[in-house]
Amino acid sequence: MTDSAHSSIDPVAIERSREERIRIDAAARGPLLHWLASAVFWLLLGTTLALAASVKLHDPEYLANHAWLTFGRVRPAHLNTMVYGWASAASVAVGLWIMARLCRAPLRHGWSLHFAAVLWNIGNAVGTWGILTGGSTSLEWLEYPSGTAPWLLAAFAVAMWQGVDMMRRRPPGHIYVSQWYLFASLFWFPLLYATAQVLLIWKPVAAPAQPPINWWFAHNVLGLWFTPVGLATAYYLIPKVLGKPIHSYYLSIIGFWSLAFFYAWNGMHHLIGGPYPAWLISVSVAASVMMLVPVLTVAVNHHFTMIGNFRALRWSPTLRFVVFAAMSYTLVSVQGSLTAIRAVNRVTHFTHYTVAHAHLGMYAFVTMMLFGAIYYMMPRLLNREWPSAALIRVHFWSCAIGVLFYWGTLSYGGIEQGLNLQKPDMPFLDIVARTLPYLRMRTWAGVLMTVGHLAFATSFLLMLFGKARATSTPTLFANPAAKPNPA
Amino acid sequence: MTLSFVLILLTLTGLTVSAVFFFGWAARSGQFRDLNAGAKTVFSPDEPEGKPSDSFPNQERPKL
Numbered sequence: 001m002t003d004s005a006h007s008s009i010d011p012v013a014i015e016r017s018r019e020e021r022i023r024i025d026a027a028a029r030g031p032l033l034h035w036l037a038s039a040v041f042w043l044l045l046g047t048t049l050a051l052a053a054s055v056k057l058h059d060p061e062y063l064a065n066h067a068w069l070t071f072g073r074v075r076p077a078h079l080n081t082m083v084y085g086w087a088s089a090a091s092v093a094v095g096l097w098i099m100a101r102l103c104r105a106p107l108r109h110g111w112s113l114h115f116a117a118v119l120w121n122i123g124n125a126v127g128t129w130g131i132l133t134g135g136s137t138s139l140e141w142l143e144y145p146s147g148t149a150p151w152l153l154a155a156f157a158v159a160m161w162q163g164v165d166m167m168r169r170r171p172p173g174h175i176y177v178s179q180w181y182l183f184a185s186l187f188w189f190p191l192l193y194a195t196a197q198v199l200l201i202w203k204p205v206a207a208p209a210q211p212p213i214n215w216w217f218a219h220n221v222l223g224l225w226f227t228p229v230g231l232a233t234a235y236y237l238i239p240k241v242l243g244k245p246i247h248s249y250y251l252s253i254i255g256f257w258s259l260a261f262f263y264a265w266n267g268m269h270h271l272i273g274g275p276y277p278a279w280l281i282s283v284s285v286a287a288s289v290m291m292l293v294p295v296l297t298v299a300v301n302h303h304f305t306m307i308g309n310f311r312a313l314r315w316s317p318t319l320r321f322v323v324f325a326a327m328s329y330t331l332v333s334v335q336g337s338l339t340a341i342r343a344v345n346r347v348t349h350f351t352h353y354t355v356a357h358a359h360l361g362m363y364a365f366v367t368m369m370l371f372g373a374i375y376y377m378m379p380r381l382l383n384r385e386w387p388s389a390a391l392i393r394v395h396f397w398s399c400a401i402g403v404l405f406y407w408g409t410l411s412y413g414g415i416e417q418g419l420n421l422q423k424p425d426m427p428f429l430d431i432v433a434r435t436l437p438y439l440r441m442r443t444w445a446g447v448l449m450t451v452g453h454l455a456f457a458t459s460f461l462l463m464l465f466g467k468a469r470a471t472s473t474p475t476l477f478a479n480p481a482a483k484p485n486p487a
Numbered sequence: 488m489t490l491s492f493v494l495i496l497l498t499l500t501g502l503t504v505s506a507v508f509f510f511g512w513a514a515r516s517g518q519f520r521d522l523n524a525g526a527k528t529v530f531s532p533d534e535p536e537g538k539p540s541d542s543f544p545n546q547e548r549p550k551l
Contacts, residue, residue, distance in 0.1 A: 010532065017533035102528070174525035175518055187505075195498045239529045243539040249526035253519065260506040264499065316541040376541060389543040 020104060027106035028097050029381045031113030033464065035093035036374060038121050040460050042085025045128070047446075047453050049078035054446045058439040068132040076143035077131045083141065083221070084152060085124040087366055088189075089117075091229040092159045094373040095182045097381075098236045099163055102179050103170035107162060116158035123151030139200055139210070141218035149197040153190060160186045177252045178232035184260060185228035192220050211271055212280065219267035222361055223259070227329075230369040231255075231298060234326050237376055238305055241319045242312055247304035248297075255297030262290055269340035273349060288340035295333035302326040317392045321372030324400055328364035332357065347422065352435060352442075353414025356407045363449075364403045371395070371456065378463050387462040395455040402448030409445065413438025 053075040055062045063069040100107055107113065127144030130136070135145040144152075163186040167179070196217035199205050205213065235252060239245050246252060268276070268284030306323060313320050335357060338344055348354060375392065379385060386392060413435055420431045461467075513519065530536045 013532040017531045021531065021533055174521075174528050175513070176525065176528045178529075184509075188502075191498060191502070195494060198494060236529060239526075240534065241539060241541045243530075243535075243537050245526040245529070245536065249522045253522065257506075257510060260510075261503070264502050312539065315543060316539075317543055318541045386544045392543065 021101075024100050024104070024106045025380050027108070027110065028100055031107060031110040031117070032093040032097055032377075033381060034114050034117040035089050035120075036378075037460075037464060038117055039086050039089035039093065039370075040457055042081045042089065042124060043453060044457055046078055046081035046086055047450050049074050049081060051443070051446050051450060053078050054439070054443045058436050058443065067134065073132050073134065073136065076136050076140075077128050079141065080131065080144050081124065081128055082362065084120075084127070084144070087226060087362065087370065089120060090370040090374065091226065091366075092120075092156075094233055094370055094377065095185070095229050096159065096162055096166075097377055098178055098232060098373075099166050099182050102176050102236070103166040105166040105169035108165060109162075112158050113162060116155040119151050119158075120155035123148050123155060126151060137201060139214050141221060142196055142200060142214065146197075146201050149193070149201070153194060153197075156190050156193075160190060176235075177249070177256055178236045180256050181228035181232035181235070184256075185225050185232075188224035188228070189221065192217050192224060208275070211274065212268060212276065215270040216264075216267040219270065220264055222366075223263045223266060226362070226366045227259070230325065230329065230366050233369050233373045234298075234302055234322055234329075237318055237322050237373060238302060238326070241316050241322075241376070242305070242309050244305070244309075246301050248301055251297040252301050255294040255301070258290075258294045258297075262287055263294075266291065266340075269345070272340075272342055272345040285340050285342065289337050291333060292337050295330060295337070298326075299330040303330070317386075317389075317396065318372045318376040320396050321368050321375065324396075325365050325369035325372060328360055328368065328403075332360040332365055335360065347418035348414060349418070351414035351418040351421070352410045352438065353418060356410035356414060359403060359410075360407045364407065368399065368403075371399070374460075378460070382463060384463055384466070386459055387467060388459065391455045391459045395452045395459070397452075398448045398455070399452035402445045402452060405448065406442055406445035409438050409441040 052063055052069065053071060056064070056071045056074065060071075063074075067073075096107065096113075123144075127148035130145035130148065131143050136143040137145060163183060167183055170179075196213060199213050200210055200217075204210065235246060265287035266284055268281050269288050272281055272285070274281075302323070303326070313323060339348055339353075339357060375386070417431060417435050420426055420434065518525075527536055534540060
């Protein structure tokens with residue numbers, strides 16, 4: 001007899017577990033909403049910068065009269081506000097909430113997370129200001145100038161300590177795969193970030209040694225920070241929403257450990273064709289193809305758990321985002337492994353194809369997963385109902401169509417660009433001109449995603465400021481059978 | 488330069504060594520013993536297996 005089957009007939013156990021869950025969510029409310037609200041602010045700022053950068057690529061005169069709005073500043077400002085301001089802050093909030101739920105340990109010392117959120121926001125503000133005023137370090141994914149890292153690291157140290165504190169208080173017994181992913185990523189991110197900061201910014205190594213370190217960081221921050229948080233979220237939310245455990249838990253454990261052992265070798269495939277020892281790059285190419293192992297374990301799990309339950313996508317907003325993100329994870333990872341192969345890379349390197357790939361990872365996978373998690377968390381943190389189903393639908397469809405359109409057009413355009421770049425008799429400017437239609441389509445895709453973000457921010461603010469319907473048991477939460485029929 | 492190389496080496500070996508350490512700990516402490524039960528630790532008496540959660544606001548969910 002399973003635990004749940006047993007407890008479903010034990011009202012005392014149900015009541016005790018309900019009280020525990022309410023305590024956990026109440027303790028998380030203030031601090032995690034602070035992180036989430038900050039994340040939504042940076043998402044909107046990052047979106048604005050993204051649109052400006054995208055328009056500039058096909059319309060260079062747009063907003064070009066001010067130095068701080070030139071492409072070379074707007075584009076890295078977009079990347080960094082999205083990576084640190086939005087995705088990392090939202091990951092901290094989502095990760096710590098799932099951690100608290102799984103460790104059955106309410107957050108303690110909430111003030112420390114409030115303080116950390118302030119530090120995190122100051123860091124992002126200092127960094128964004130630094131980039132826009134011309135202080136970019138010009139190291140990709142690390143453009144925030146040198147004064148930024150201490151703020152971010154200090155803030156993250158608090159999040160890390162909170163994660164450790166919850167793990168220490170967990171009840172004895174099994175550690176769920178999401179807890180492994182989250183616990184590890186809380187150490188991996190500061191390790192990667194601090195190492196990259198020391199070696200590239202505080203005490204820069206010799207110039208030829210910088211790109212390998214730069215790409216080791218930039219690739220691993222996706223694989224060892226955002227990917228674990230994203231997968232932890234999927235492994236928690238898919239079973240929770242469906243009310244059924246994942247298809248093969250064995251495979252999920254293999255997936256976690258193969259990621260932990262082998263991921264760190266990946267980054268050098270960004271340097272294919274670069275002036276580096278062939279073995280260094282070959283190791284990364286091999287490791288990248290090896291990544292098919294953890295990816296397939298995740299893919300099998302997520303997709304097989306869904307089989308027979310696809311109707312659930314119609315009623316669960318969370319599941320829509322999470323399943324979309326999980327499918328994108330499979331797609332972006334297989335694409336990544338293939339792109340790391342030299343023959344493919346020879347065409348795609350230095351083209352818009354890479355940009356499309358990065359957005360499939362950071363947006364279609366990471367960002368959509370975080371959206372899904374936020375849709376699940378907020379009603380539970382606030383005991384309120386989302387204000388409007390229509391806003392959620394607008395958010396989902398415009399972001400989903402937007403990012404697929406973005407990825408499709410830029411990938412196609414990038415391959416065409418890459419093939420043209422191999423033709424020695426084709427003038428470079430012709431090749432550039434031929435990318436213009438794709439860049440324009442990219443802007444339209446960006447407009448769609450912006451519409452989605454505005455719908456999301458509206459929902460979020462209405463929730464936050466209590467304009468949404470308050471209930472002691474929000475419908476997102478409640479047993480559907482007990483739910484009153486809406487008028 | 489020397490310091491940098493030491494740091495890179497420490498970071499890379501640190502990552503691998505800690506992964507090996509935690510893997511060993513997990514194996515010794517029985518984390519891999521009953522995975523079928525482990526898969527169900529997401530559920531609790533209050534949010535049990537077999538009970539879906541989450542739906543669009545103000546919308547009845549069809550029975551699965």
